[in-house]
Amino acid sequence: MSQSPHLDQEVAPACDDVASSLSRQAVCPTGKSLESVAGILHWDPRSESVQRDQIASYDAMRQSCPLAQSPYGYTTVFGHADALRVIEDHETFSSAVSRYPSVPNGMDPPGHTPFRQLIEPYFNQAHMDAFEPDCRRIAAELVAALPRQASVELISEFAQIFALRIQCAWLGWPAALHEPLRLWTLKNQAATLSRDREAQEHVAQEFDQYIKDLLAARREAGAAAPDDITTHLLHNDSLGRPLTEEEITSILRNWTVGELGTIAASVGILAHYLAVHPDIQQHLRDNPADLPAAIDEILRIHAPLIMNRRLTTREVELAGHTLPAGTRMAVLWASANRDEAVFGDPDEFRLDRDPALNLLYGAGVHVCPGAPLARLELLAIMEALLSGTGWLALSTGQPPVKAIYPGSGFASLHVTVEPERPPT
Numbered sequence: 001m002s003q004s005p006h007l008d009q010e011v012a013p014a015c016d017d018v019a020s021s022l023s024r025q026a027v028c029p030t031g032k033s034l035e036s037v038a039g040i041l042h043w044d045p046r047s048e049s050v051q052r053d054q055i056a057s058y059d060a061m062r063q064s065c066p067l068a069q070s071p072y073g074y075t076t077v078f079g080h081a082d083a084l085r086v087i088e089d090h091e092t093f094s095s096a097v098s099r100y101p102s103v104p105n106g107m108d109p110p111g112h113t114p115f116r117q118l119i120e121p122y123f124n125q126a127h128m129d130a131f132e133p134d135c136r137r138i139a140a141e142l143v144a145a146l147p148r149q150a151s152v153e154l155i156s157e158f159a160q161i162f163a164l165r166i167q168c169a170w171l172g173w174p175a176a177l178h179e180p181l182r183l184w185t186l187k188n189q190a191a192t193l194s195r196d197r198e199a200q201e202h203v204a205q206e207f208d209q210y211i212k213d214l215l216a217a218r219r220e221a222g223a224a225a226p227d228d229i230t231t232h233l234l235h236n237d238s239l240g241r242p243l244t245e246e247e248i249t250s251i252l253r254n255w256t257v258g259e260l261g262t263i264a265a266s267v268g269i270l271a272h273y274l275a276v277h278p279d280i281q282q283h284l285r286d287n288p289a290d291l292p293a294a295i296d297e298i299l300r301i302h303a304p305l306i307m308n309r310r311l312t313t314r315e316v317e318l319a320g321h322t323l324p325a326g327t328r329m330a331v332l333w334a335s336a337n338r339d340e341a342v343f344g345d346p347d348e349f350r351l352d353r354d355p356a357l358n359l360l361y362g363a364g365v366h367v368c369p370g371a372p373l374a375r376l377e378l379l380a381i382m383e384a385l386l387s388g389t390g391w392l393a394l395s396t397g398q399p400p401v402k403a404i405y406p407g408s409g410f411a412s413l414h415v416t417v418e419p420e421r422p423p424t
């Protein structure tokens with residue numbers, strides 16, 4: 001089993017005695033009484049009050065506590081500068097956070113470097129150009145199939161389907177895998193949330209079996225195997241040797257979770273944003289050239305990926321606190337990207353922000369290699385949504401339901417495609 005960069009979570013370490021060592025009391029703007037350990041506030045990121053509105057809760061925490069400790073043994077980093085400090089110093093803040101191997105996100109340089117060099121070419125411009133027509137065709141088909149002037153639950157009937165179809169098309173996987181993979185994603189999220197190691201092992205093994213079958217079919221077909229990315233990985237010898245089956249499975253699992261979880265969440269967040277910001281929807285209908293910047297900005301405001309983890313390799317000062325070696329860290333993208341110190345009003349939608357400040361795809365040696373693919377896919381679906389519909393509105397009487405951690409975005413989002421912008 002391995003840990004995906006896109007379904008990272010606060011797993012309680014085996015000897016977690018943080019909760020029992022709580023000492024004094026403090027108060028945070030969530031209105032809750034928070035306890036602190038060695039001066040660091042204590043919170044429960046999984047409490048109902050936080051989960052009711054993750055983004056608002058992280059805002060409240062960030063505004064008074066640069067760091068907070070969870071009962072799961074993690075120290076959460078809320079601010080932009082501190083998050084950057086952590087992710088850009090991979091020697092002090094290691095990504096080897098899991099006891100399970102994970103290629104390449106659970107590795108540190110120098111071991112990380114050759115795997116990173118191996119996967120990056122799959123996301124180069126030539127691959128993106130080759131995939132673009134398929135990507136646009138799938139986006140257009142799904143938009144054309146949306147019901148008109150009737151409510152549709154966009155997450156399960158559109159966003160997740162888009163992510164599944166696009167993932168299978170990109171990797172050369174058969175359509176027969178769409179439904180098993182959809183169910184697998186749900187089981188994987190549930191197992192992650194439950195922190196049930198047995199359930200996590202079980203879903204990981206289920207995924208491994210899909211990959212084993214795909215690889216076996218390609219080996220059997222020999223020269224007649226489809227010329228796709230999965231076959232290419234099987235024959236990739238840029239390490240000076242073929243990848244092991246475990247390495248290929250780990251790489252593909254990380255890509256799959258990136259697509260299925262994060263892209264689906266992004267599509268929901270983007271569609272919701274258009275529906276509740278009619279003037280911005282109108283602007284983007286009139287100025288599609290602004291879409292790339294708008295997509296990154298909307299996903300800065302509302303992160304599709306909540307956090308990733310690190311582990312300190314030595315004692316280190318951060319945000320005025322001394323953290324011992326072995327401290328488990330959670331870098332909260334969903335908070336850092338809304339830091340007032342960098343972005344002013346975090347909810348202000350601006351197309352002229354410095355893209356280098358946006359941590360949507362991370363930074364440092366683990367910066368998302370899939371960003372070119374994600375950007376292509378999100379641009380294709382947004383262009384299709386805007387050019388293929390008259391207007392997108394929230395369905396009346398069916399308010400959106402926010403997703404809970406480790407998910408982000410919306411658990412359900414009812415939207416109606418209208419023929420035109422309704423009069424205000």
Ligand code: HEM
Nearest residue numbers: 005104105255258259262266308360361362366368370374
């Ligand atoms: C909107 C969609 C996406 C977002 C917001 C996103 C965000 C991120 C972030 C923040 C990281 C850094 C993690 C860390 O520092 O620990 C990351 C890493 C990664 N992402 Fe993505 N990602 C997206 C889509 C994708 C896609 C589509 C793929 C592949 C198909 C992908 C593959 C990866 C991999 C393999 C890593 C680990 C890289 C390494 O450790 O060197 N991502 N992603």
